[in-house]
Amino acid sequence: QSVLTQPPSVSGAPGQRVTISCTGSSSNIGAGYDVHWYQKLPGTAPKLLIYDNNNRPSGVPDRFSGSKSGTSASLAITGLQAEDEADYYCHSYDSSLSGVVFGGGTKLTVL
Amino acid sequence: QVQLQESGPGLMKPSQTLSLTCSVSGGSISSGGYYWSWIRQHPGKGLEWIGYIYYSGSTFYNPSLRSRLSISVDTSKNQFSLKLSSVTAADTAVYYCARGFGESFDYWGPGTLVTVSS
Numbered sequence: 001q002s003v004l005t006q007p008p009s010v011s012g013a014p015g016q017r018v019t020i021s022c023t024g025s026s027s028n029i030g031a032g033y034d035v036h037w038y039q040k041l042p043g044t045a046p047k048l049l050i051y052d053n054n055n056r057p058s059g060v061p062d063r064f065s066g067s068k069s070g071t072s073a074s075l076a077i078t079g080l081q082a083e084d085e086a087d088y089y090c091h092s093y094d095s096s097l098s099g100v101v102f103g104g105g106t107k108l109t110v111l
Numbered sequence: 112q113v114q115l116q117e118s119g120p121g122l123m124k125p126s127q128t129l130s131l132t133c134s135v136s137g138g139s140i141s142s143g144g145y146y147w148s149w150i151r152q153h154p155g156k157g158l159e160w161i162g163y164i165y166y167s168g169s170t171f172y173n174p175s176l177r178s179r180l181s182i183s184v185d186t187s188k189n190q191f192s193l194k195l196s197s198v199t200a201a202d203t204a205v206y207y208c209a210r211g212f213g214e215s216f217d218y219w220g221p222g223t224l225v226t227v228s229s
Binding site: 051100 | 156157158159160163171172173174207209213214215216217219220221222
């Protein structure tokens with residue numbers, strides 16, 4: 001049971017827009033800690049996609065965007081492409097647990 | 112470009128101590144503003160934070176692993192290491208090392224699979 005809750009799976013057709021939610025609580029996202037997102041392809045290391053809620057590292061397409069409100073955050077992917085098919089994880093800090101916490105991950109399928 | 116590479120035993124027996132090393136290239140582990148982390152992924156599961164260390168030696172551990180865990184840094188070799196004692200099958204996972212910057216992990220190693228089996 002992950003501290004941050006993500007849907008196990010989402011799907012969309014090429015060109016569509018999908019969103020992945022990350023729901024926390026008052027001890028993590030709701031306490032003001034930033035949310036970060038990673039993309040993980042099978043057999044590869046996670047790649048930082050969004051940091052500090054809504055910032056993209058250099059090289060990440062602007063099709064990827066992040067937002068945060070209250071105790072939740074979201075990752076949006078527009079213009080879905082086959083190469084976006086991967087697992088996506090959110091990450092934040094939890095003051096009650098005194099440590100880093102991850103979401104359980106969401107598998108994105110491009111139909 | 113910073114690169115990280117994990118190295119470790121691959122296969123271990125229960126009750127042994129797991130030792131992993133992360134070699135950092137393309138940047139100094141002593142650079143201020145960064146911290147050096149271990150994260151693992153159990154088979155078919157999500158990511159679990161293990162702990163991290165600053166080049167100064169200050170450490171922060173996952174409370175659930177703290178009693179078995181030690182993370183150290185060797186600035187002369189530009190490496191940091193993990194030791195996890197009394198391993199069980201529950202410690203079977205892919206172990207990643209990563210660089211922390213701000214609150215996120217911006218560079219990751221490719222990961223190394225550690226299997227604990229008798």
